[in-house]
Each structure stands twice: as C-alpha cells, then as structure tokens.
Amino acid sequence: xxxxxxxxxVRFDQLGLHPQLLEGIKETGFNFCTPIQAGTLPVALKGKDxxxxxxxxxxxxxxxxxxxxxxxxxxxxxxxKRQPRALIxxxxxxxxxQIHSDALQLGKHTGFRFALAYGGTGYESQRKTIEAGTDFLxxxxxxxxxxxxxxxxxxxxxxxxxxxxxxxxxxxxxxxxIRYLFRRMPPPDQRLNLLFSATLNFKVTELAYEHMNQxxxxxxxxxxxxxxxxxxxxxxTANSEKIPVLVNLIKSQNATRSIIFANTxxxxxxxxxxxxxxxxxxxxxSGDVPQTKRQALLKRFQNGEIDILVATDVxxxxxxxxxxxxxxxxxxxxxxEDYVHRIGRTARAGASGDAISFACEDFAYSLPEIEEFIGHxxxxxxxxxxxxxxxxPAVKINRPPRNNRGGRPGKPGQSNSRHSARKPQHKRTTx
Numbered sequence: 441x442x443x444x445x446x447x448x449x450v451r452f453d454q455l456g457l458h459p460q461l462l463e464g465i466k467e468t469g470f471n472f473c474t475p476i477q478a479g480t481l482p483v484a485l486k487g488k489d490x491x492x493x494x495x496x497x498x499x500x501x502x503x504x505x506x507x508x509x510x511x512x513x514x515x516x517x518x519x520x521k522r523q524p525r526a527l528i529x530x531x532x533x534x535x536x537x538q539i540h541s542d543a544l545q546l547g548k549h550t551g552f553r554f555a556l557a558y559g560g561t562g563y564e565s566q567r568k569t570i571e572a573g574t575d576f577l578x579x580x581x582x583x584x585x586x587x588x589x590x591x592x593x594x595x596x597x598x599x600x601x602x603x604x605x606x607x608x609x610x611x612x613x614x615x616x617x618i619r620y621l622f623r624r625m626p627p628p629d630q631r632l633n634l635l636f637s638a639t640l641n642f643k644v645t646e647l648a649y650e651h652m653n654q655x656x657x658x659x660x661x662x663x664x665x666x667x668x669x670x671x672x673x674x675x676x677t678a679n680s681e682k683i684p685v686l687v688n689l690i691k692s693q694n695a696t697r698s699i700i701f702a703n704t705x706x707x708x709x710x711x712x713x714x715x716x717x718x719x720x721x722x723x724x725x726s727g728d729v730p731q732t733k734r735q736a737l738l739k740r741f742q743n744g745e746i747d748i749l750v751a752t753d754v755x756x757x758x759x760x761x762x763x764x765x766x767x768x769x770x771x772x773x774x775x776x777e778d779y780v781h782r783i784g785r786t787a788r789a790g791a792s793g794d795a796i797s798f799a800c801e802d803f804a805y806s807l808p809e810i811e812e813f814i815g816h817x818x819x820x821x822x823x824x825x826x827x828x829x830x831x832x833p834a835v836k837i838n839r840p841p842r843n844n845r846g847g848r849p850g851k852p853g854q855s856n857s858r859h860s861a862r863k864p865q866h867k868r869t870t871x
Contacts, residue, residue: 445473446498447569450478455485458513460504463549474499475616477506479658480634488632489655491648495641497784498660500604500636501542504528505672508600509547509556511632514574519597522573524555526600526701527625529618530580531608533558534672534738539604557583560731569591581609583619588624596864598625605636606644607777615647628653641771667803669792671769674807674818679737682827683714688827690720696747698766701782702805705752711770712750725751732828753778761785769797772806776813788824796821 450473452465473481476494484490484507494500508526519525530536536558543554553797555569556562557579570577577584577593587593601622603609625631635653637644640659648655677685691693702708705726709835715722723737723746725753742761753773764786773779779797786793797818799807811817 445698446474448475448478450822452533453663455481457481457485458510458550460513460549460551461509463548464546465506465552467548468545470502474503475660476500476636476658477503479660480504481507483656483658484634485634487511487632489628489644489652490635490637491640491655492634492650492658492660493638494660495638495784502546502590503554503697504602504604504634504636505539505543505546507634508576508602508632509543509550509552513550513601513677514554515599517599518596519599522569522571523597524574524577525595525597525745526576526597527584527598527621528576528578528602529609530578530604531612531614532733533560533580533607534688535605536578536580537735543576543578547576549857554578557587557745558731559583560734562731563730569675581614581621585617585620588679593623595625597860599624599630600634601631602634603647604636605638606635606647607641610643611777615643618647622651634673638687651720654775670786670795671792672783672795672797673821674797675800675821675823675827676804677800677823679801681713681823682770682800683834684829684831685823685827686711687714687718687831688814688829690715690748690766690770691718692826693766693794694765695762695768695794697741698748698768699751699764699782699785700748700770701773702752702766703771705848707771708750709837710834713837715748715832715836716837717832719832720748722748722750725749725754727752752774753782754768758764764793766794766796769795772797772799772803772810774803776806776810780808780814 451471453462469804471774475498476492477499480490480492480503491504512525528539530539536556540554540556547554552575553573554576555567555574555578557570557577559580559582567587571586588595609615628651633655635652635655636646640657650828663701675685677749688698690698700711702711705728708724708726713722723741725734725737730735737746741749767783767786769782773782783795784794807818
C-alpha cells in the first residue's frame with residue numbers, strides 16, 4: 441500500500457472472518473479495512489445482500505472475495521463438488537484476471553479452486569480447468585455463456601453471486617447476458633448476492649433489486665467524483681501541437697510509469713510511433729492486441745520494464761497497477777464517466793498522481809460536460825516554448841495483428857462466440 445491515510449480504523453481481525461481467510465489476509469500485509477470494506481463486510485458476513493458503491497481503486501475486490509469465501513467456508517449445503525458454488529462476473533478480461541489473482545492470494549489457505557473464463561485466448565485450457573471442477577468461477581459474460589451452453593458447467597449449485605463494475609456492464613451492452621445467467625441460478629434468497637459499482641445509477645439499482653434479495657445499499661461518498669489525490673490540469677492545444685506537447689511534458693516531468701489514453705486505435709499507434717522516435721519506451725494496449733500479448737505487456741508494465749502504456753478505453757477500468765504517476769488524456773473522452781475512470785488509473789490506494797488532458801480542436805467540446813460531471817473546473821496549463829520545442833520524427837511501427845483466433849477483435853471482456861446472448865446496445869462514446 442502506498443499510503444495508510446485512505447484506510448478506516450476497522451481491523452480485519454475484528455470482523456469475525458474465518459481463520460483460514462485471516463491467514464491469507466495476514467500474508468498480504470493488510471491490517472485495516474478500506475472504507476468500502478469496512479462498510480460492506482460486516483453486513484455481508486451476516487448473509488445480507490450488498491449493493492456497494494465506491495470509487496475505483498478502493499478495495500472493492502477484496503470486499504466481495506472475502507465475503508464470498510467466508511460464506512462458502514461456513515456453508516453446510518451438500519453440493520456437487522465439480523460444479524461452481526460462486527460466480528463472479530466482470531466486464532473486462534483484465535478485471536477478471538485481476539480478481540482471479542487476488543482470489544488466489546486471499547484464498548491461499550482455504551482449499552478453494554478458482555477458474556477463469558474470458559475471451560481472446562485459452563479456450564481449451566479454460567474449458568478443461570472448469571470441467572475438472574471449481575468452487576469459484578470468475579469470468580466475462582460472453583465466454584461464461586459460451587461454456588454454459590455447451591454444458592461445461594451448470595449454475596444449480598451457486599451460493600454466491602457477484603457482479604463487479606455493474607455500471608460498466610451497461611456501458612458494454614452485457615445486461616442481457618447478466619440476466620441470462622441470473623435466471624439459471626437458484627432464487628436470490630438461496631444465495632449471497634453482491635453487486636459493486638462505481639455509480640449506483642437507476643439502471644444499476646433496478647438490476648440489483650430485480651435479481652437480489654433486498655440488498656443493503658452501501659455508498660462510500662467522496663467530496664469529489666474523481667480521486668481526491670489526483671492533480672488535474674488541461675492544456676488547450678491545436679491538433680498539430682498535441683504530439684510535441686505530449687513528448688515534452690513526458691520528458692520535463694519525468695513521467696515514467698504513465699498511461700496515455702486516446703479515443704481510437706489509429707491515434708494510439710500514431711502516439712506510440714512518435715514516442716519511440718523520441719526515445720521514449722512504450723507499448724500499445726487496445727482491442728487489436730491479442731490477449732496473451734496484452735497480459736505479457738501488462739506484466740512488463742507492472743514490473744517497470746515498460747515506461748508508458750498507450751491505450752484506448754479498454755484499459756480505463758479493471759487495471760489495478762500501483763505506482764502509476766501520470767495519466768494523459770491525449771484525446772478527451774466524449775463520455776464524462778470515462779474521464780473519471782481513466783484518471784482513476786493513478787492515485788490508487790491512497791497514493792497521489794497527475795492527470796493531464798488536452799482540450800484540442802476535435803474534443804474540446806467535451807470539457808464543459810466533464811467539468812459539470814466532476815463538479816469543478818479543471819485548471820488550465822500554459823503552453824510555453826519549452827512545450828512546443830521541436831521533437832524528433834516518428835518511427836514506422838507495424839500494426840498489431842487481429843486477435844481472437846483470426847476473427848475481428850471483440851470488445852473488452854467479450855468472447856466472440858456465437859453463443860453469447862448479448863444484444864448490441866448503442867453507446868455514444870467513440871472508443
């Protein structure tokens with residue numbers, strides 16, 4: 441943890457968690473709960489359903505994992521040992537992978553088996569793992585439904601149901617899939633239901649009350665919509681100035697371990713070519729990058745082997761990477777919520793960070809809506825001659841191959857299988 445100031449005064453060992461879980465928590469080095477953990481765990485440990493809201497990076501994953509594991513450790517139900525007893529649904533591959541990693545760590549001493557199901561890679565290996573038997577099945581909607589329809593597993597023994605990033609599920613059009621899975625589980629009063637979201641808007645709340653057992657709403661408010669320790673600044677730039685200003689800002693601020701967001705894959709490729717031409721090491725994360733390569737890139741970024749990640753909004757949620765010092769909005773997003781999720785990649789777990797945005801000729805119109813959404817003006821930066829000084833030309837970089845076994849790249853978290861029950865929904869944000 442980067443800071444202790446974001447923690448509550450509630451200790452994990454005061455909650456009555458199962459001893460096997462306390463062993464795993466102790467090995468992680470955690471002692472005190474974050475506010476969302478302190479607010480939800482005492483309720484969920486009594487078997488009460490939760491609809492939880494908190495900012496990204498505040499410990500929601502550990503909250504539902506600990507509650508779910510404790511519930512199963514104390515369960516007296518006699519079930520088929522090969523079928524999943526807990527289903528955790530995430531909107532993106534990266535988030536599913538992160539949840540699985542955290543589950544392995546926290547559940548190290550429980551004896552539980554954890555399986556992953558997500559699109560883009562590992563189709564047969566994931567299938568075999570699930571067929572061999574699992575307690576916790578963690579995955580994205582498309583691949584989960586694909587395997588379900590092929591009878592790789594069933595949902596008759598589900599005792600714990602978790603939906604993470606519920607608002608993102610709506611954004612990506614996965615709600616038909618979510619309802620499909622809900623309707624094939626035991627009734628809501630026969631399972632523990634946990635829903636977490638960055639925002640509990642009307643659609644998310646309606647979903648919770650329709651498919652859960654009178655959930656208790658737990659909202660962790662912040663004084664601001666964005667993370668409190670993010671320093672935000674915006675530069676009004678001409679389109680032709682964006683690349684030089686970006687390169688010079690990175691060098692002048694020593695902005696290593698940074699993420700640069702753009703609205704299209706073509707722009708991402710252009711940015712990376714310019715960074716490489718100016719001796720700034722970077723890598724691309726977008727829907728065109730095959731899943732196995734994406735995982736390898738993220739690991740290298742986490743390990744400090746890559747300084748800068750250039751990404752589309754596929755990376756705006758689900759990435760739990762400590763120590764990201766800067767987030768650059770090369771393009772302002774057209775959806776204000778995406779701005780919040782992007783800059784939430786920095787200042788995680790109580791740390792501080794910088795969010796730098798370009799209000800250019802193409803996307804400056806998004807700025808007033810973003811400022812209205814976050815509830816304050818974003819300070820303007822001054823573009824001086826140092827930021828406009830000449831840079832080296834871009835280098836030529838080959839475009840990444842298409843993924844998903846030769847098919848067209850899918851949306852994050854989506855299997856390209858024809859078995860998915862998802863119906864496309866209109867989304868006004870250009871990704």
